[in-house]
Amino acid sequence: MIVTGPFSSGRQAAGLPRLPTPPSGWPIGSYATYEEAQRAVDYLADNEFQVQDVTIVGVDLMLVERVIGKLSWGRVLGTGALSGAWFGFFVGVLLIMVSRPEEMWSPVLLGLVAGVVFGAAFAAMSYAFTRGRRDFSSASQLVAGRYDVLCRPRNAEKGRDLLARLAMGSHN
Secondary structure, eight states, rough: OOOOHHHHHHHHTTSOSSSOOOOOSSEEEEEEEEHHHHHHHHHHHHHHGGGGGEEEEEEEEEEEEEEEEEOHHHHHHHHHHHHHHHHHHHHHHHHHTOGGGGHHHHHHHHHHHHHHHHHHHHHHHHHHHHSOOOOEEEEEEEEEEEEEEEEEEEHHHHHHHHHHHTTOOOOO
């Protein structure tokens, strides 16, 4: 499996440590955003650089929680019911496979109704337990203050030269 995202997981790639290990290598570039660091590594790849020697390291990590909106009983119940409806619909579709053809829509309808009821009930219980201590919804994201591109020493000088060309606007 090829790991393609900043926080992807999957099978262990050959040559990578199995346990969390601090990164090694010489810094060849530093960027304000992950997108810029990714663009730099892409530039290295486009210029036949051995990118398997490169690591992108997020430095000064922060957990950013962006508040989306205020929670109310209506929003909690509506969101719970909608979430339950999707799950109930899915279960109903699975039940179609084992039901008789003339009863095709009964399992879907039953799953949908049960999903709405249970989804709203579980959401209500969960919200009631907070007792107003968290009356907002949010989305969390892990970000870094900067992103350093490190390279194994054997190719660091070549990588630094290529990234200097990128920074100066000479893309060849």
